[in-house]
Amino acid sequence: MRTVYLNGEYMPETEARVSVFDRGFLMADGVYEVTSVLGGRLIDFDGHTVRLQRSLDELEMRSPISREDLLEVHRELVRVNEIDEGMIYLQITRGAPGDRDFVFPDPETTAPTIVLFTQNKPGLADSPAAKKGIKVISIDDIRWGRRDIKTVQLLYPSMGKMMAKKAGADDAWMIEDGFVTEGTSNNAYIVKGNKIITRALSNDILHGITRAAVLRFAREAQMEVEERSFTLEEARTADEAFVTSASTFVMPVVQIDDAVLGDGTPGRVAPRLREIYLEESVRAAV
Structure with missing residues (x-):
């Protein structure tokens, strides 16, 4: 049973829930990054955070988390899930404004959805x-x-x-x-x-x-x-x-x-x- 991160909380993967009105689900309105883990440490973390911010900016989407807090979330997920070699998947969507609409919701009133989870991949480096x-x-x-x-x-x-x-x-x-x-x-x-x-x-x-x-x-x-x-x-x-x-x-x-x-x-x-x-x-x- 993995521990995942959803909108500021760590929880068992079976308890994680996202709204059916989330624009990531309805319109693929979201961005993602995948960071590799080797020896329990993060590979190219800074590069991934810079690209993440660029993707968000290009889509006029705000980030729900700071770089420092994002690093802490990555490290905590590696720790609690005991990942030595594997990956961390991060996804940010524009969130769930309350109903389906092609027009972007107001970023000041709609909180983005952020999800992170780990994938354990022993032997990743020695493929x-x-x-x-x-x-x-x-x-x-x-x-x-x-x-x-x-x-x-x-x-x-x-x-x-x-x-x-x-x-x-x-x-x-x-x-x-x-x-x-x-x-x-x-x-x-x-x-x-x-x-x-x-x-x-x-x-x-x-x-x-x-x-x-x-x-x-x-x-x-x-x-x-x-x-x-x-x-x-x-x-x-x-x-x-x-x-x-x-x-x-x-x-x-x-x-x-x-x-x-x-x-x-x-x-x-x-x-x-x-x-x-x-x-x-x-x-x-x-």
Whole structure:
């Protein structure tokens, strides 16, 4: 039985209740973050709080909690749920104004809803998938135009993962005008020669917290990084490919559709970046 946090209170998960009029339930009017826990400490916490505030600002939604209190809630949930390796899911919605309406409710009279819960994931850092790599398929990117806001509108990414599962793959990369945007829940990269290539930040992709850290570590390790769009065909002929996210860190990709990359096993760059990321992130964890 997990302890969860709901609107200022810690409670058993079976007792947590949210109104049927909550706009997160009715209109996907909410944002979220997922923070990994390694060794009982939080990975990239500051990056997630900064992005959370950006998402709230873009949707003209107020935060119901301060950064300091949010850190305390994360730490308390890790403690009471005895999480050594796992994740903390955070969601803030615009709340329940009392009835369904397309117009935003007055933020001064409607309190946002905030929910946090843990997911216990032993062996998160030592993932078997990272050793063998994953397979991805390509699908059309038909999402809305503000993918940089981390909203709870996750139906199409969920459908993409189901398409991948039915095709015998692990995930999907989304394609728009012939170019790879990102994965269903991660940022996408290819490696050509010694150069790491990934799409530049814009409204088209999520501004990944793990992405920012990995690119910083790559540059510090004297790896060449180029932020630009790349086509699906370019990806299919790359030397390596990988994805990054808060829950998978750096995950090698060994096959895109029917194209096997290299010899079908993780190359040199992605495993090294994963090693560096885990080492540095655990050192800086709070």
